[in-house]
Amino acid sequence: MIGLEDALDLDDPDADDFLDGVQGGIVKGHGRDFTAHVLVRLGPDAAAARRWLADLAAERVTSAAAARRATWSWRGSDGPGEPFAMLLLTASGYRGLGVPEELLPVPGGPFADPRDAEYFRFGLKEQAGRPRTFADPPVEQWEPAYRERIDAMVLLADDDEQRLCDALDAVLASAAGVVDVLVTERGRVLRKKFPRGELVIEHFGFQDGVSQPLVVRQDAEREVRERGNAHWDPAAALSLALVREPGGGYGSFMVFRKLEQDVAAFHRALGDLATATGLPLDAVGAMAVGRFADGTPAVPTTTPDPGADPNDFHYDQDPAGSRCPFHAHIRKTNPRGDVPRVIGAPAEFERSGRVLRRGITYGERPDLVEGGVPDRPATGVGLLFMCFQANLDQFAIQQEGADSADFVSAGVGVDAVIGQGAAPPPQTWPSDGAVAFTMANFVRMLGGEYFFAPSTTFLHGLADTDTDTDTDDASDRGAAS
């Protein structure tokens, strides 16, 4: 029997059964280069919507066990991996399918507060009154599709772009008359060559996807072997990401946010900051992000494997923020020791606020191709930010800290990469230095929603329920959850 209180041991005889019940993409990223995110609103015929979702689950959804098998067979071949898909529901989606309120998923983890259930139940549009606040633009300024009620997301991913387009066409055709498609977002991985190799980057040009909590024991052991763990332990229990559904399966809460990046403004600001501090551009970039563009951390570290992505550092090595300021993006979002040292809260509390990031970049970059346009984009590109967690408060605590000028202590300023605010005060570069300069508002939230990735058992069970979705009958509820 697999418990959530430890990382998953793949050698456990029950591991495969466990992974068969969980959707892929949660305990491990799917790793495909192209994605389509179909956001839908369910139609009035709940039974038809249940059948549609159950058919999609049967035909396309990749369980974590299937994702693992696909990775094995892909490793031995030169072709693209198998297609990947998952299904996610919002609270209104559950309600639209006839799932009673008391059977909606509830947050888990050792620090979960009963009020944390509100994030999911109210949704991202109704932030006012939730346990934490952040500085998102008002809903009226979101892209039109996101102002609508969003009930579900079909996430398709593939390394073969044409095959993804074909799958998307088929999904859209099957949706006709059952659900309204509000918008389809398309993600594509962005890569750049650095002296140390070709790396996945985000649009500001920095390596992304480096530091992740690892909920599979063997993944954590590999990171420790290759990157070291003298300062930082990347391991995490499954309970960081998974919760037990009321019906018995395991699922995970997901945050989805379409974040537009003003790449031109970000680099203009870095140039001005370099002038103000008298430091090279790459050094001020590293102070804003917490890592240099090629992923090298601002806090010096080494790796046992010289080719590995460095991740073995802790801010006890830089308590004054002289190398990695307190407002650096990765220090705001994963404070590695600042919370116990500065605030006095337990280290376990800080570590329980980590999230499993699974985002992907969107938008074209003609300025990055040879012979392309000269100017960096100000609009039209960004990150389809996604993260999984057992409690949406894990995301909320990070976003709140990023938007607050007073986290981790009064006056440190907002996160220099994702911080938003009407008039954010200047940060000090570095934190124990003398240069005051404001870096903020380069990332604009265009819309998003809170989802839950149900177990495969829940999704397949949608096929078994009859059309009487309003019933209070316990057997009906059992089949749906």
Ligand code: HEM
């Ligand atoms: C367009 C928006 C964003 C950009 C450009 C961005 C960029 C980056 C980059 C370059 C890194 C360093 C590489 C790595 O460790 O993977 C990083 C790490 C990270 N980001 Fe973001 N990010 C964005 C949004 C967010 C949001 C919204 C959150 C959460 C609220 C977040 C949380 C994190 C976390 C937790 C890390 C890892 C920190 C660590 O463990 O050291 N990011 N991000």
